[in-house]
Structure formats: C-alpha cells, structure tokens
Amino acid sequence: KAGVTQTPRYLIKTRGQQVTLSCSPISGHRSVSWYQQTPGQGLQFLFEYFSETQRNKGNFPGRFSGRQFSNSRSEMNVSTLELGDSALYLCASSLAWRAEAFFGQGTRLTVV
Amino acid sequence: GIQVEQSPPDLILQEGANSTLRCNFSDSVNNLQWFHQNPWGQLINLFYIPSGTKQNGRLSATTVATERYSLLYISSSQTTDSGVYFCAVGVYNQGGKLIFGQGTELSVKP
Numbered sequence: 105k106a107g108v109t110q111t112p113r114y115l116i117k118t119r120g121q122q123v124t125l126s127c128s129p130i131s132g133h134r135s136v137s138w139y140q141q142t143p144g145q146g147l148q149f150l151f152e153y154f155s156e157t158q159r160n161k162g163n164f165p166g167r168f169s170g171r172q173f174s175n176s177r178s179e180m181n182v183s184t185l186e187l188g189d190s191a192l193y194l195c196a197s198s199l200a201w202r203a204e205a206f207f208g209q210g211t212r213l214t215v216v
Numbered sequence: 217g218i219q220v221e222q223s224p225p226d227l228i229l230q231e232g233a234n235s236t237l238r239c240n241f242s243d244s245v246n247n248l249q250w251f252h253q254n255p256w257g258q259l260i261n262l263f264y265i266p267s268g269t270k271q272n273g274r275l276s277a278t279t280v281a282t283e284r285y286s287l288l289y290i291s292s293s294q295t296t297d298s299g300v301y302f303c304a305v306g307v308y309n310q311g312g313k314l315i316f317g318q319g320t321e322l323s324v325k326p
Contacts, residue, residue, distance in 0.1 A: 137313070137314070139316075141257075147302065147304075149313045159311045160312070162313070202306060204247075205314060209257065210258060212257065
C-alpha cells in the first residue's frame, strides 16, 4: 500500500510569489492535515480536512489556505510568500477523523 | 491550550546502551503518537498509544493517561536510532489536530 505522497519535494520561490503544495493520502484515508516545521517554532498545525470540509484551522494568517478534493487529495496554497515561510511542510493522512496519523516525506520550501 | 513537554532535549549514547524518553502533557488526550524523524524529514510512526503499553522489537512505549505522561524506551541502541523523536497528542475538542512536543534529539555513537 502506498504511503502519503507529497509533491514537490523541494521548492525555491521568491518573496511575493505564491506556491501550491500537493498531498495524496493513503488509499482509503479521508482525513488530511498539514503541518509546518521550522527550527524556531517546531511542528505547528496548519489545517485539517475531512470529506472535503475544513474541520480545524491553526493560528496562521489568511495567506495560508487549503482544500480537499473528492478523491481525498489535498492542496495547500501560500500567497504573497515571505522569507519566514521557508519551512518543511508535512502532510498527514488518517483513516478517519482523530485516528492515527501517517506522514508524508514533506515539501521543503525555501523563500529567497 | 495543552502543553506538551519532552525530556531530555538532547541525549548522547554509546551503541548498545538503553534510554528512556519522556513526554508530559498538561490535559486529557484522546490520541498520543511517538514519531522518529529521519534525516530527510519524514516522520516515521513508532507507536499510537493513547494509553497502555506496546512493544515493537527494541522499542516499547507506555502511556499513563491519568498521570499525563508517556515514556518511550529504546533498548540496545544502534547508530540508526539517531535522530529526533517527537511525541504528539490530540485532544477531545480539536478533532484530528496533533500538538507536538519540541522533540528529543538522540545521537548514538559507535
């Protein structure tokens, strides 16, 4: 069974640009969550989707958004990139809401 | 909100030694997971353990939910055990959101 797949793995963007990251969950999993990891703040929750609905949102500015499609794949978008958005972005999928989470390999975003 | 504290923050061991990593949390939880972050950044699931004790090879974990802590035991450590270990908890009114501790960075020397 394939694991959680995140694309792209690495990304370099310029300040002010926008970026879209993709996450394909484990087959059959309906819940997808996103996390940001930085050396200073550690791992922080961005948002969670279940059955195409955002169920929970972390304390991030509105520049961070996401969505989930009918096949459970999810995307997150960051607009007007800032240097501080440089981070490892991790996606997790769960079979059901509140169940054990499994993480992808992450997308490492560098903003220059 | 709930606080998750891991100790120690850093740990250096000789190959073959045993270790215990601790995770304290400040409120009731409905989910507790231990992860090992590999050098490429991926979080590898070790245990899903909201309560009780589990073992998987050289690793075992115990969560005492009533006393709000969890322990991860690593026996006969190997250099491949090096990396950062994270504890993450979920709480009842926050869906599937996981709150992570700051991690324990383990270095196993040959």
